[in-house]
């Protein structure tokens with residue numbers, strides 16, 4: 001697939017000034033903010049599994065450029081699976097749903113503990129799933145360390161997931177709906193300004209995974225952060241869980257998460273955007289179609305996203321510490337601190 005070719009055709013069939021409830025009208029024009037998917041997607045064609053960057057002389061520069069593009073809010077796109085991934089593993093994952101083993105939600109994998117959450121099936125299937133997710137996680141890590149070399153030593157491997165449900169028509173409560181535009185924030189894992197970087201692969205053999213995106217984080221923040229409560233949350237500061245609350249939580253076996261003002265704002269912003277019907281309907285949209293067997297990487301704490309349809313995706317999350325960033329001034333925490341005029345975490 002060349003830079004023009006397929007993507008131009010897809011661009012032509014994509015649109016975006018219409019509300020989410022209206023179907024694609026085939027308009028070739030950019031959306032109301034003048035954006036097309038070419039402003040968001042960065043196709044990568046010069047990186048191979050076995051040999052890495054096509055031109056060793058410019059490998060360092062290409063890796064830097066990729067990190068910068070991610071930090072600028074773009075999505076790196078591969079029209080294939082750019083890491084080692086066995087055909088047999090893909091077949092097993094695809095067979096899981098069809099065999100009706102009771103999968104109803106995402107399966108998550110915790111690489112450091114080597115455990116699965118949400119997996120159904122018998123002991124043998126469970127063991128096989130564990131093995132496959134472990135292999136997937138290891139290979140994606142290896143790939144990301146090579147692709148994004150400037151981050152390499154600082155990339156922290158977080159959870160991975162397998163998403164076997166058809167996304168279109170899922171019945172979920174508003175805040176859990178992923179077909180509404182949002183930026184990611186983890187209720188149980190405070191980031192303190194560090195970044196959420198995710199690598200997705202559509203392992204479906206026939207259907208695309210379809211996303212919507214909209215304007216940049218900075219634009220969204222400028223428009224909505226105050227109404228979402230930035231000043232109020234900033235004024236409360238970044239308090240640590242008090243000793244009594246900590247004791248009580250620990251006594252009940254609950255995790256004690258120290259939420260910085262940044263984390264409290266990001267959780268609020270996630271909910272605020274999902275619950276803001278006018279924004280969801282009228283904001284400018286860019287439709288992104290990730291074909292079967294493609295892979296894409298982005299900072300989901302800054303790239304607004306909604307998954308409209310698609311089934312069977314693999315996803316690996318990484319935490320990128322603030323000091324690893326090449327353009328820290330573009331990070332959500334920097335954007336928000338500038339707006340709030342105060343620090344939002346103890347980073």
Ligand code: SIN
Pocket residue numbers: 163178184200209300305306307313
């Ligand atoms: C998400 O909203 O983080 C999930 C996107 C997807 O599953 O494609």
Ligand code: FE
Pocket residue numbers: 178182183184300305
């Ligand atoms: Fe998300």
